[in-house]
Amino acid sequence: MTLLAVLVDGVIYASWLFIIAAGLTIVYGVMRILNMAHGSLYALGAYAAASLAGAWLRLGFQPMASYAVLVLAAVLVGAVVGPLVERGLLRHTYGRDEVVLVLVTYALFLVLEDLVKLAWGVESYFITEPYGLLGTVEMGTLSYPVYSGVLVLAAVLVGVGLRFGIYGTRYGKLLIAVIHDREVSATLGIDVDRIYLVTFVLGTTLAALGGALTAPTVSVVPGMGVEVIVLAFAVVVIGGLGSMPGAALGALIVGLVRSAAVHFFPQVELFSIYLVMALVLAFRPRGLFVAAEARKI
Amino acid sequence: MTTSRRTTLGLGAALAALALLAPVLPKWALFLVVVSLAKGLAALGLLVLMRTGLVSFGQGLYFAAGAYAAGLARDALHLGDGVLMVLAGGLTAALVAALLGLLLARYRAIFFAMLSLAFSMILYGLLVKTPALGSTDGFNVSAKSFFGLSPASGVGRYGIYGIAALSAFGAAVGVDRYLGSHLGRLAPAVRDNELRVEYMGASVRNVVHLNLVLAGALAGLGGAVTALAVGHIDPEMAYWTTSGEFVFVAILSGTASVAAPFAGALLLELLRSFAYEHAPNTWQLVMGASMLAVILFLPAGLWSVFARKRRAAR
Numbered sequence: 001m002t003l004l005a006v007l008v009d010g011v012i013y014a015s016w017l018f019i020i021a022a023g024l025t026i027v028y029g030v031m032r033i034l035n036m037a038h039g040s041l042y043a044l045g046a047y048a049a050a051s052l053a054g055a056w057l058r059l060g061f062q063p064m065a066s067y068a069v070l071v072l073a074a075v076l077v078g079a080v081v082g083p084l085v086e087r088g089l090l091r092h093t094y095g096r097d098e099v100v101l102v103l104v105t106y107a108l109f110l111v112l113e114d115l116v117k118l119a120w121g122v123e124s125y126f127i128t129e130p131y132g133l134l135g136t137v138e139m140g141t142l143s144y145p146v147y148s149g150v151l152v153l154a155a156v157l158v159g160v161g162l163r164f165g166i167y168g169t170r171y172g173k174l175l176i177a178v179i180h181d182r183e184v185s186a187t188l189g190i191d192v193d194r195i196y197l198v199t200f201v202l203g204t205t206l207a208a209l210g211g212a213l214t215a216p217t218v219s220v221v222p223g224m225g226v227e228v229i230v231l232a233f234a235v236v237v238i239g240g241l242g243s244m245p246g247a248a249l250g251a252l253i254v255g256l257v258r259s260a261a262v263h264f265f266p267q268v269e270l271f272s273i274y275l276v277m278a279l280v281l282a283f284r285p286r287g288l289f290v291a292a293e294a295r296k297i
Numbered sequence: 298m299t300t301s302r303r304t305t306l307g308l309g310a311a312l313a314a315l316a317l318l319a320p321v322l323p324k325w326a327l328f329l330v331v332v333s334l335a336k337g338l339a340a341l342g343l344l345v346l347m348r349t350g351l352v353s354f355g356q357g358l359y360f361a362a363g364a365y366a367a368g369l370a371r372d373a374l375h376l377g378d379g380v381l382m383v384l385a386g387g388l389t390a391a392l393v394a395a396l397l398g399l400l401l402a403r404y405r406a407i408f409f410a411m412l413s414l415a416f417s418m419i420l421y422g423l424l425v426k427t428p429a430l431g432s433t434d435g436f437n438v439s440a441k442s443f444f445g446l447s448p449a450s451g452v453g454r455y456g457i458y459g460i461a462a463l464s465a466f467g468a469a470v471g472v473d474r475y476l477g478s479h480l481g482r483l484a485p486a487v488r489d490n491e492l493r494v495e496y497m498g499a500s501v502r503n504v505v506h507l508n509l510v511l512a513g514a515l516a517g518l519g520g521a522v523t524a525l526a527v528g529h530i531d532p533e534m535a536y537w538t539t540s541g542e543f544v545f546v547a548i549l550s551g552t553a554s555v556a557a558p559f560a561g562a563l564l565l566e567l568l569r570s571f572a573y574e575h576a577p578n579t580w581q582l583v584m585g586a587s588m589l590a591v592i593l594f595l596p597a598g599l600w601s602v603f604a605r606k607r608r609a610a611r
Binding site: 089092093097098102103104106109110111113114115117118226230233234237241267268269270271272275277278281282285286 | 352354400403404406407408410411412414415416418419420421422423425426537538541544548578579580581582584585586588589592593596
């Protein structure tokens with residue numbers, strides 16, 4: 001029974017992680033930016049969802065439609081904040097060292113953290129209705145909220161959507177070309193600037209979606225993105241930076257390790273994830289899904 | 298006069314100024330200077346790493362290790378003198394860095410940054426779940442004596458101030474000498490092109506490892522000084538946001554001078570105390586915006602403004 005609980009908890013946690021990590025890894029894959037502000041975008045999504053869905057329910061609209069409102073909030077954050085950040089800031093830093101870009105996004109993280117506080121204040125927000133609306137489901141002696149199933153479904157949809165979008169469409173193929181070689185793609189007439197913009201908007205939307213879907217299950221408070229960013233880092237580093245299957249596997253590993261730790265060794269819960277990350281990096285320095293690179297003279 | 302002699306003289310003058318200022322500074326300013334010196338020590342360690350081409354997002358690990366070692370030196374080993382506690386902090390952090398360096402020295406760029414971050418989060422998780430060390434609350438730290446003298450009540454802070462000033466001075470002079478030495482000059486070479494350094498017959502890995510230990514020891518000293526000054530330690534010192542603050546100071550000050558991290562840390566602490574008082578919710582905003590401005594417009598750090606002026610004047 002415990003084993004089943006570990007599995008189910010692990011998969012639920014992994015789904016949540018995957019949605020966030022997918023955004024992080026695609027931005028790195030295309031733009032070579034390890035986005036430290038990803039956690040803040042996650043928090044923005046949660047706040048936007050709490051406000052929008054909260055207003056939706058207060059005005060007495062159909063509560064079942066509040067799930068669509070959550071997704072809409074995430075898309076809104078992506079469509080507004082994404083271009084602002086990419087056009088306003090990141091655009092001026094392309095071509096710099098990867099580490100410098102980490103520092104730029106770290107600075108952005110600091111700025112966004114306070115902007116969130118200025119916009120929403122420091123008190124916490126609750127929108128529990130979408131969480132409780134679907135009731136619970138019994139699995140043997142355990143009962144799980146159906147909402148967790150929605151989360152898993154969302155992660156699967158995101159995964160399938162990305163897979164189809166990248167490998168099955170013309171735009172996705174252009175994206176792969178840019179990932180392989182930015183300059184050659186540009187000479188072949190691919191609008192790299194536009195691809196960057198679209199990628200960043202997509203990454204932002206995914207981070208915000210992670211936040212929006214989490215909003216009903218937690219209290220939305222300042223600083224909620226601070227821990228998320230290091231978790232998402234662990235996921236994508238385990239899987240290999242820039243690799244989508246890597247993000248999926250990394251999320252699953254981290255999710256299962258965490259839920260096993262919670263059930264069997266609660267005292268190691270906090271650092272079990274980072275321990276796994278350190279172990280993976282010790283044996284596969286670039287993560288599970290990335291081949292080693294030749295050193296350049 | 299060689300540049301290193303000039304730097305030593307300048308640092309000596311700064312130390313003398315600190316000594317002269319001690320009696321006239323109010324209590325809060327004394328504390329502010331000590332905390333800045335402590336953070337400056339950690340940022341100085343980052344300067345050494347950045348010269349090697351590495352940015353660590355996990356210096357909080359050594360910072361916390363130093364602080365906890367200082368506290369345990371008194372509680373478990375009965376080394377109650379402030380000087381010994383700080384030395385214990387630096388030494389422990391150096392040992393931890395030497396051990397982790399075995400693995401870390403193989404990594405570069407963002408992988409190095411992420412792995413060091415992971416290690417610091419592991420320590421954070423360990424500390425939070427260790428009741429013997431006070432879990433999330435941490436525990437209180439105070440020194441029994443300073444330089445062998447038991448302080449009269451209320452004078453202890455001058456002892457801490459003295460230790461902070463002397464360790465900052467010693468560290469700055471030591472790092473300056475080191476960076477000017479043959480071994481130290483390999484650091485920028487490693488940053489520019491590792492393979493060529495190896496062709497010349499030097500071991501890149503040893504250079505990186507040594508600089509890691511140095512950076513760890515400096516962060517440990519800073520952590521121990523902070524523990525004495527604040528009188529309390531908690532796991533938050535190992536959290537990645539603490540490490541981020543050191544990165545902030547190091548970026549702000551650049552890698553040009555060993556004095557810059559201390560100036561940068563002082564600027565940070567001054568800004569912070571004013572921001573906390575007048576606009577507590579915009580503090581990080583100011584920090585982030587100034588960091589962006591420095592990265593975009595002054596890639597070599599604030600110190601480069603002085604350097605440019607000096608060159609222009611010559």
